[in-house]
Each structure stands twice: as C-alpha cells, then as structure tokens.
Amino acid sequence: MFDNIFGIHEPALLLAGQRLSVLANNMANADTPNFKARDIDFAEVLGGQGDTPLPVTVTNAGHMTLSDNGVPAGEVKYRNPYQAALDGNTVEMPVEEAAFAENNVRYQASLTFVNSQISLLSYAIAGQ
Amino acid sequence: MSLFSVFNVAGSALNAQTIRLNTTASNLANAESVNGDPSQVYRGRHAVFQAMMDDSDTSDDGQDASAGVRVLGIVESTTPPTMSYQPNNPQANKDGYVYASNVNPIEEMTNMISANRSFSSDVEAINTARDLLLKTISMGH
Helix, strand or coil: CCCCCCCCHHHHHHHHHHHHHHHHHHHHCCCCCCCCCEEECHHHHHHCCCCCCCCCCCCCCCCCCCCCCCCCCCCEEECCCCCCCCCCCCCCHHHHHHHHHHHHHHHHHHHHHHHHHHHHHHHHHHCC | CHHHHHHHHHHHHHHHHHHHHHHHHHHHHCCCCEECCCCCCCCCEEEEEEECCCCCCCCCCCCCCCCCEEEEEEEECCCCCEEEECCCCCCCCCCCEEEECCCCHHHHHHHHHHHHHHHHHHHHHHHHHHHHHHHHHCCCC
C-alpha cells in the first residue's frame, strides 16, 4: 500500500535536485572557454514514469532483474545555444537563470505535494 | 545527494571569480606603471578558467553531472607596451623614453562588471540550494 504513496513527485523531486546541480554547473562555467552548457530534459525523463513497465520474465539464474522503482537517471544533454560566444562557450546567462527559476518552482511544487500527502496520512493515522 | 554538490560547484565559481577580480584590481592598480626597460614593465594579467570534471561523481548513468570551475593559470597580455618620451622621469632610459604598462582600463572595467555579474549569479544559486535543502529537511512537519 505504501509502495508509491508520493506518486510521480518522488522521482520528480530527485530529478529536480539533479537538474539544479547541472544548472549551477552551467552558471559556474559561464566564463570558461569552450564549455558547453548542459541540461536535463524533464519531460522526457519523467514521461515514461506514469506507465507501468512490462514485466520481465526471469528464465535463467544468470538473468539480471530490472529494478522497477529506481530513480530515473537524468540524461544530461548539451544545450542548443541561441548565439554561441566566440570562445566556444554556450552558456547564456538569461536562459540559465530562467531554467533555474523554473526548476526551483518545480522542486517546491513536488515538495508541497509530498508534504500534503504526509499530513494527509498522519491525519488518517491519528484519526482526528 | 545532488543538491549538496551545488555548494561545491558554485563555491568553486566564487573562488575563480574572486581570483579574476584580484587580477583586475592588480591590473588597474598598475595601469600607470612605467619602466625604462620594456621587458620589466608591468603587463596585464588575466585568469584562464577551465571546467573541472569530478571523476568521483560516477552517478548511475556514468555521466559527470557536477563539475565546477578552476583557474587553470594566469596569462600575461602580449600587447606591446606603449613608449613615450619623458626625459624628466627618473625611470627613463638613456634616450629619455619610458614604457607604460599595456593595461587597457576600459577592458579591465568591463571584465570587472562581468566577474561581478557571474559572482552574483553563483551566490544566487547557493542561496536557492540552501532554501530548498532547508525546506526538504523540514519535510513532513
């Protein structure tokens, strides 16, 4: 029953944490020559989370089992710059700041959902 | 926990930008330095940044998500120093010429503004990560 009480918000929270680190790294390297800005495609990683994965039959002891509740590994991709700098750096500060703010909101939204789920459960446990 | 790595990443950037501001301050301070010997005159210094790859962070997908930045080194500007005729200057060579440093104050000022902006962004990243972590700690309360 309590396997998946937080739903999509648990992996979303972890992914937002990963993405925050990637975006902070872009900002840190805003003045580094030849640095390529990176990002995680949120929708793509979490897109497959809603569907139940097909069961994998283990017919041999040597087969590896797939972990079904693993955290989605955010695939870090390179950003397409609007206008790359002459030194080969593709970090665009306004883009980074916008993505950072958006990610911040996503994180806090997931956190709010998790918190409300916890208070709902504790309300049910206390029964008053 | 990836949120904690923000402190390392942004912290390395604060350090790098501080070194850059230091070289700018040094350049501006020596903008009017002169010397009779062109090889002895002060030359503008600039910090060169390099992305720092963290090999210890082998996350489940094997990609390095966090890195940070470091100062690879300080390079001296190769612009030739400007020569001027100042026979009364005690630094003048036997022909009465002194060589002024090749620092361009306008370039230095824009460099300083850029370092300032980057520093502010990194501080903002640290503050955001701190706020999110504090909220995460108080989860369920």
